[in-house]
Amino acid sequence: MVEKLAQFTDIRCCLIVGGLSTKIQEVALRSMPDIVVATPGRIIDHLRNSLSVGLEDLAVVILDEADRLLELGFSAEIQELIRMCPKRRQTMLFSATMTEEIDELVKLSLNKPVRLEADPSLKRPATLTEEVVRIRRARESNQEAVLLALCLKTFKRSVIIFSGTKQSAHRLKIIFGLSGMKAAELHGNLTQAQRLEALELFKKKEVDFLIATDVAARGIDIVGVQTVINFACPRDVKTYLHRVGRTARAGREGYAVTFVTDDDRCLLKAIAKKAGSQLKSRIVAEKPVAECARLIEQLEGQISIIIREERVEREARKAEMEIAKAENMIAHKDEIYSRPKRTWFATEREKKLLAAAAKESLDHGKSTSGVISAKKAEDLRLKEKRRREHEKNLPRKKRRRLEAQREMLEDEDDEKTKENDRGKQPMKGQSLVDAAYRKAKSLKAASKRAPGA
Incomplete structure (x- = not known):
């Protein structure tokens, strides 16, 4: 969008996000662009690890979607980024929903x-028509059929469909494709290049439906979106506002249709109460729903085959990438090992803690037993920092012994994680390789403790 606005000026801009080539981005940053649009993590990576990249000439910092940036996983990165910025600067924060939590970021950066x-933060445009489709418990199995019937009969162009999970979004995309409807998908399982391609297809009207998770709920301005369908009911009022905000923009008319099951009724009342919306009820005729249900039932075999083939193809592609990576490391071993190690402002343990807390924030309202809170994540981060400072003053032998013990604990955690990812029970015994590995680790630790080490 910035490039389009600046196309008839001398203003140069560049995009710095994850999933794209770091080398190309380094070249773009060294050319001193006027505007840099970046995600916090990737720009910090460049500032720490790329040569001749700095913020000495920075004049303005803009934090878009400020409430989103406060979520764990973004909060620590924003604090680090603000710390790296020069003090003499202008800082602006933008957000569709300005919450009390933004005061924390205001105190930090302004x-x-x-x-x-x-x-007003909860006001929606008068040109937006909001409707609700009730999905009774007996018809929950036909929810996909209801969606298909709506899209075949009523909403046929420029429709964004929000699904609850990545798997559900992908399945809907397959169903739409087999039903002869042009659709693209946008979710976290796609690479950055695939996401950009899906958005471009939808913008150019080459596909009529964009099936997405909440990845597309914020910061995406697509002209001419006629309808937003919440196939999965949003978790809270804020998410609902961001989703329906994709349509009825700049005075245009738009529709927002939300599927509501019996379990979502309380949330629906909260949305209607807090947002003050006039929700209308839409009834979908039984006949087209029954026809679509039969169609989906007939397509189940093809859907299963496609998902299975994609899984095999994904595994094969992953294996090819691993082989190519190994060959590259062998061919360019000297060059690779001569490069300085990339650094980060947080340790692996701190990143895991922040990721766990981010998951808790994302799953708000669900069971969070065993997942740390935001406060605890910050406390543990500070505790970890104090521990590292304390270890610097320890005798060399004691410090090495602690490092060896920590490495063994991390190896055990990695093994448990791999076993959980494979969905297998932990092995009762241990292989010869495991035994040899652990013995070597213990011998290494013992040799470090020996006199004269």
Whole structure:
């Protein structure tokens, strides 16, 4: 969008996000662009690990979707990025929903801030028509059929469909494709290049339906979106507002249709109460739903075959990538090992803690037993920092002994994680390779403790 706005000016801009080539991005940053659009993690990576890349000439910092940036996983990165910025700068925060939590980010990054509010945070445009499709418990198995009937008969162009999971979004995309409907998918299982391609197809009207998770709920401005369908009911009012905000933009008319099961009724009431919306009820005729249900039932065999073939293809592609990586490491061994190790402002343990807390934030309202809170994640991060500082002052032998013990614990954690990912029970015994590995580790630790080590 920035490139389109600046196409008739001398302003140069570049995009710095994960999933794309770091080398190309390094070249773009060294050319001193006027505007850099970046995700926090990737720009920090370049600032720490790329030569001749810095923020010395930075004049303005813009934090878009400020409430999103406060979520764990983004919060620590934003704090680090703000710390690396020069003090003499202008900082602006933008968000569709300005919550109390934003005060934390304001205190961190702004000096004598001025607040500007365009519209009340829960107000939606008058040109937006909001409807609800009730899915009774007896018809929950036909929810896909109801969606297919709606898209075949009523909403046929420029439709964004929000699904609850990546697997569900992919399955819907397959169903739409087999039903002769042009659709693209957008979710976390895709690479950055695949996501950009899906968005481009939808923008150019080459596909009529974009089936997405909440990845597409924020920060995406696509002209002419006629309908938003919440196939999976949003978790809260804020998510609902971001989803329906993809349509009825800039004075245009738009529809927002939400599927509501019996389990979602309380959430629906909360949305209607807090957002003050006038929700209309839409009834889908039984006949087209029954026809679509029969069609999906006939397609189940093909759907299973496609998913199975994709899984095999994905595994084969992964194996090819591993082989290519190994060959590359052998062919360019000297060059690879001569490169300085990439650094990060947090340890692996801290990153795991932040990821666990981010998962808790994402699954808010579900069971969170065993998942740490935001406060605990921050406390543990500070505790880890103090521990590292304390270890620096220990005698060399004691420090090596602690490092060896920590490495063994991390190896055990990695093994448990791999076993859980494979969905297998932990082995009762241990292989000769495992025994030899552990023996070598213990001998290494013992040799470090020996006198004169």
